[in-house]
Amino acid sequence: MAEDEVRCAFCDKHTPHKRGFTAQMADGRIALCGRDCAAKYFGQEVADRFEQDLEKQIERAARRRIVHRTIEGVPATLALLSRDVVEMEERALRAVGALHDEFRATPLPTRLAENGDLEITETKRRWIEREDENGQIRRVPIDDTRVVLRVAAASVLRNGPTTKRRFKAARSELEMLAGVKTLDGWSDQVIDRMAQKRAAIVTDIQNGVRFINLCRRFFTPDNIGALSDYFQSGKNHVERVRLQSSKGGSELVVTGKPYSFIDYDMSAGERSRRYRLPNFNDLPSEEMLLAALRDG
Numbered sequence: 001m002a003e004d005e006v007r008c009a010f011c012d013k014h015t016p017h018k019r020g021f022t023a024q025m026a027d028g029r030i031a032l033c034g035r036d037c038a039a040k041y042f043g044q045e046v047a048d049r050f051e052q053d054l055e056k057q058i059e060r061a062a063r064r065r066i067v068h069r070t071i072e073g074v075p076a077t078l079a080l081l082s083r084d085v086v087e088m089e090e091r092a093l094r095a096v097g098a099l100h101d102e103f104r105a106t107p108l109p110t111r112l113a114e115n116g117d118l119e120i121t122e123t124k125r126r127w128i129e130r131e132d133e134n135g136q137i138r139r140v141p142i143d144d145t146r147v148v149l150r151v152a153a154a155s156v157l158r159n160g161p162t163t164k165r166r167f168k169a170a171r172s173e174l175e176m177l178a179g180v181k182t183l184d185g186w187s188d189q190v191i192d193r194m195a196q197k198r199a200a201i202v203t204d205i206q207n208g209v210r211f212i213n214l215c216r217r218f219f220t221p222d223n224i225g226a227l228s229d230y231f232q233s234g235k236n237h238v239e240r241v242r243l244q245s246s247k248g249g250s251e252l253v254v255t256g257k258p259y260s261f262i263d264y265d266m267s268a269g270e271r272s273r274r275y276r277l278p279n280f281n282d283l284p285s286e287e288m289l290l291a292a293l294r295d296g
Contacts, residue, residue, distance in 0.1 A: 005017060006020070006032055007032070008020060008032060008033055008034035008037050009023075009031035009032050009033065010023075010031070010033050010034070010037040010040075010041055011034065011036075011037050015034060017032075017034035017035065017036075020032055020033050020034040020035050020037075020038065021033050021035070021038055021050050021054070023038075023042075035047065035051065038050060060188055060191070063191050063192065063195045064183060064191050066195060066198065067183060067191055067194045067195055067198065068183055069292075069293070069294070070177070070194070070198045070201075070293050071177060071180050071181075071183070072292070073291075073292025073293045074174050074177050074178050074180075074292075075178065076291075076292040077174055077289065077290075077292050077293055078171065078174050078175065078178065080284045080288060080289050081167060081170060081171050081174065081205065081289060083171075084282070085167055085171075085282075085283060085284070086165070086167045086168045086171055087278070088167075088212065088278040088279075088280070088282065088283060089165060089166065089167045089168065089208055089211065089212065090165065090168070091275070091276060091277065091278050092211070092212065092215045092277070092278060092280075093159060093163055093165065094275055095219070095252045095275035095277055096156055096157060096159050096215070097159070097160055097161045097163075098252070098254050098273060098275055099157055099227070099238075099241065099254070100157055100158075100159065100160040100161070101160070102231060102237065102238045103154070103157040104157075112154065112155055115153075116152075116153050116154065116155030116156070116214060117150055117151065117152050117153065117154060117155075118149075118150065118151040118154030118155075118230070119147045119149070119150050120147070120148055120149040120150075120230070120233075121145050121146065121147055121148065122145070122146055122148045123143050123144065123145045124143070124144050125141050125142070125143050125144075126141070126142050126144060127139045127140070127141055127142070128140060128142055149226055149229060149230060150226060151218075151223060151226045151227050151230060152217050152218060152220075152223050153214045153215070153217035153218035153223075154218070154227070155214065156211065156214040156215055156218045159211065164204075166204040166205070166207045166208035166211065167204070167205070167208040169204050170201045170204040170205050170208065173197060173200070173201050173204075174201060177197075198293065201293070202290060202293060205286070205289050205290060206286060206290075209283065209285075209286040209289065212280055212283050213280075215280055216280040216281070219243065219250070219252065219277055219280070220243070221242075221243045224241055224242055224243050224252070225242065227241055228240050228241045228242060237256050237257055238254060238255070238256060238257070239255045239256060239257045240255045241253065241254050241255070242255075243277075246276065248276055249276070249277060249278070249279055250276075250277045251274050251275060251276045251277055252274070252275040252277060253272050253273075253274050253275075254272065254273045254274075254275070255272045256272070256273075
């Protein structure tokens with residue numbers, strides 16, 4: 001496959017082609033043959049086999065190029081996917097994990113909207129008069145449904161204590177690649193495994209960014225207040241959750257009911273656990289994190 005069109009040596013008009021093959025003539029000369037002329041002069045079966053071989057060569061070259069770019073981009077990606085970013089994810093997961101079981105245990109009719117928000121609805125029936133097909137006036141019921149409580153990005157609470165640390169996993173894989181300097185001597189099998197590893201790194205970074213973006217929407221004072229109202233409506237161990245300011249930023253405070261599983265915090269004078277939250281705005285964008293690993 002050529003970047004620019006080259007002329008076929010076999011057809012009368014020497015038609016330009018981008019896809020074709022090299023052929024050795026009887027006198028030893030090398031000539032270019034377009035894909036259509038290959039079927040005409042060498043048979044369809046031979047042309048198809050050559051075409052399949054060409055596709056495999058193109059795919060191997062593309063994978064090798066992607067892996068090479070990945071290796072080159074490791075230092076820049078590691079600099080952005082810093083240990084601070086890994087710690088951001090860890091602290092966010094600890095805070096989310098503190099609410100995970102309580103969220104699942106609250107027995108209320110709920111649903112998650114497409115954007116991941118939790119919505120509790122209330123339906124009230126009212127009656128109106130409407131004319132039927134016979135011209136008679138009849139009273140018919142109309143059900144009005146409204147959202148009485150909404151918790152933004154509540155889908156983040158699906159993440160429990162065993163949730164995979166995406167940024168940590170991606171950084172660990174990148175650190176193992178940091179010592180690779182060349183692809184010389186690498187077999188196609190090794191290149192394939194490296195391509196799969198790169199895809200896993202990219203997926204982990206993308207999922208990590210999505211999680212932090214959900215946390216950015218979720219951990220706001222008003223939203224946590226709505227979550228606290230939600231917990232108070234069900235049977236669980238939590239009496240109240242809130243955000244409060246601290247020297248390092250914000251922290252999530254989870255207060256348990258008397259004699260609950262939550263430890264009593266003597267210094268705070270209440271049955272509370274505290275979880276220091278990171279500054280979610282410190283996370284580089286997904287575009288920045290993946291810029292050095294892109295295919296092109």
